[in-house]
Amino acid sequence: MNALRMLAALTGLFALSACFYSEVPLIPAGEQVTLPYDGVVLCLDDDCRIVMAGDDGTYTIPPPPEEADEKPLFVRFQMLDAQSGSEEANPVYLAEAKMQDGDEVSYHYLLAHMRLGAMTHVPTYEFAMPACNDAQETVLKRFSIERTDSYSCRVSDLNAFKTYLVETHSGDFETEEFWEDN
Numbered sequence: 001m002n003a004l005r006m007l008a009a010l011t012g013l014f015a016l017s018a019c020f021y022s023e024v025p026l027i028p029a030g031e032q033v034t035l036p037y038d039g040v041v042l043c044l045d046d047d048c049r050i051v052m053a054g055d056d057g058t059y060t061i062p063p064p065p066e067e068a069d070e071k072p073l074f075v076r077f078q079m080l081d082a083q084s085g086s087e088e089a090n091p092v093y094l095a096e097a098k099m100q101d102g103d104e105v106s107y108h109y110l111l112a113h114m115r116l117g118a119m120t121h122v123p124t125y126e127f128a129m130p131a132c133n134d135a136q137e138t139v140l141k142r143f144s145i146e147r148t149d150s151y152s153c154r155v156s157d158l159n160a161f162k163t164y165l166v167e168t169h170s171g172d173f174e175t176e177e178f179w180e181d182n
Helices: 004-016 139-141 160-170 178-180
Strands: 019-022 039-044 047-051 059-063 072-082 092-101 104-114 124-128 145-146 152-157
Touching: 019 139, 019 178, 039 059, 039 072, 047 059, 072 160, 104 160, 139 145, 139 160, 145 160
Parallel strands: 019 152, 039 124
Antiparallel strands: 019 104, 039 047, 059 072, 072 092, 092 104, 104 124, 145 152
8 A cells, every 4th residue: 555545544534534632642652552563554444554663662654755745644552452351352552643734733543453354464453433423422521522523522631531432432342343434
């Protein structure tokens, strides 16, 4: 897959989805994790790209040479749910993607896990973005999440957000539909 398609897919996902975001990074420096393998395939739908973790655990998706004026996408991970009760645990990670548009920087949050049945010799991870637009206002408030418009929600407390994701979506983590539809 070429870098332009991956960047376009991620940018489109953030722009068109009901996303969770923050103006500042919520995963503290040094508290990100590297996925079990330094080199992985990151996929949005069928657009996949092999990326390596940097020394600081950040995965950098550079823009293609023909888009040199575009900023790279930086993705960091933190464990969300190890699914310890499962026979074949497939951990779910919280992904924090730094997006930059001119001087404007924002951080968008997705979920990631290893795509089961991927036919590659490099571990393949896929992303899902639970929608915030269908969450009840009282639920969002309970987890310090602020709806900023009909499609976006601002996250200010990482631990509360992680608890929200586990409480509201952990039952979906093992279903293919969750990863395909989000």
